[in-house]
Amino acid sequence: xxxxxxxxxxxxxxxxxxxxxxxxxxxxxxxxxxxxxxxxxxxxxxxxxxxxxxxxxxxxxxxxxxxxxxxxxxxxxxxxxxxxxxxxxxxxxxxxxxxxxxxxxxxxxxxxxxxxxxxxxxxxxxxxxxxxxxxxxxxxxxxxxxxxxxxxxxxxxxxxxxxxxxxxxxxxxxxxxxxxxxxxxxxxxxxxxxxxxxxxxxxxxxxxxxxxxxxxxxxxxxxxxxxxxxxxxxxxxx
Ligand code: SF4
Numbered sequence: 001x002x003x004x005x006x007x008x009x010x011x012x013x014x015x016x017x018x019x020x021x022x023x024x025x026x027x028x029x030x031x032x033x034x035x036x037x038x039x040x041x042x043x044x045x046x047x048x049x050x051x052x053x054x055x056x057x058x059x060x061x062x063x064x065x066x067x068x069x070x071x072x073x074x075x076x077x078x079x080x081x082x083x084x085x086x087x088x089x090x091x092x093x094x095x096x097x098x099x100x101x102x103x104x105x106x107x108x109x110x111x112x113x114x115x116x117x118x119x120x121x122x123x124x125x126x127x128x129x130x131x132x133x134x135x136x137x138x139x140x141x142x143x144x145x146x147x148x149x150x151x152x153x154x155x156x157x158x159x160x161x162x163x164x165x166x167x168x169x170x171x172x173x174x175x176x177x178x179x180x181x182x183x184x185x186x187x188x189x190x191x192x193x194x195x196x197x198x199x200x201x202x203x204x205x206x207x208x209x210x211x212x213x214x215x216x217x218x219x220x221x222x223x224x225x226x227x228x229x230x231x232x233x234x235x236x237x238x
Contacts, residue, residue, distance in 0.1 A: 084111035
């Protein structure tokens, strides 16, 4: 596994659990608004270099670190980048599970075969899947080609699964209208949980020109959540 960084402790990224985060390197999307260019763009030379814990930069280092944290954390968030582009992800996760830790997977939904297999083999306890846009606008938002069938398959897997999951969407006025929120809601109609995340521009981004873009204000966010609530059981701001 290619590891791009870690966060030793998070109280918010895995609901209800004390977790460490491991960020795998590499992504098959290039979302303009992405605030993890270091993990996404191979030729990245910006200022957002992860200098935290430089001693933990291999799978062995990370697993060794986890062993020192047993009893203090009970879960690991496997995030990215896009973890499922790595063929050895299931083996990596199995090693984490063998330590007795729960695993949450963050994914953009492009690898439903791996997602389904991870669920069937009890390797993940929670999935957070990005919903980037209405299907028609996906390519524009993620800034590259995408097989929309795979996205739809991953959505169905989560709608049908018995493990915990959330859908989540990072939104900004330049890219998302209220009509878009309706269409995104229809895409995940009946889902248990949909988190709305407001765009933030105070960091390096994959598309630096987005640093000039505004975020939604409080009133707009309330309208978005009200629309989301029409389609899912629980729509919340994060
Ligand atoms: S936001 Fe997620 S899916 Fe998009 S480029 Fe960044 S890591 Fe990849």
